Amino acid sequence: MTVKHHMSINLEGILRNFKGKKITIFQDENGKFVPDSEVRKEIAELQAKGHKLMSCSPDECEGFDPFGGGCPGHPITEENQNYHGK
Numbered sequence: 010m011t012v013k014h015h016m017s018i019n020l021e022g023i024l025r026n027f028k029g030k031k032i033t034i035f036q037d038e039n040g041k042f043v044p045d046s047e048v049r050k051e052i053a054e055l056q057a058k059g060h061k062l063m064s065c066s067p068d069e070c071e072g073f074d075p076f077g078g079g080c081p082g083h084p085i086t087e088e089n090q091n092y093h094g095k
Contacts, residue, residue: 015066015073015080020052038067 023032031045055063060075072081 011085012082013085014082015064015068015070017062017064017073017079020056020061020063024049024052 032048033042033045035043035048037043052063055075058075061077062075062079064070064073064075064080066080070080071083073079074081
């Protein structure tokens with residue numbers, strides 16, 4: 010059986026990797042880049058809730074564990090053998 014896993018990003022890691030630099034890798038639903046201040050505010054709010062991970066998928070990931078487990082994996086059937094989440 011084939012299983013699809015959604016990607017996630019480590020919140021602490023992104024802050025460490027962008028220390029002293031603007032975080033310019035997030036886009037909103039219209040394709041516009043989200044300002045660094047908004048990204049850092051959102052990350053701080055997620056960390057305050059105890060989250061360690063954030064999903065990178067624009068699709069909902071059923072069962073996503075933001076506390077460290079990430080995507081639990083989703084079986085791919087013959088009918089939906091599209092690896093792009095559609």
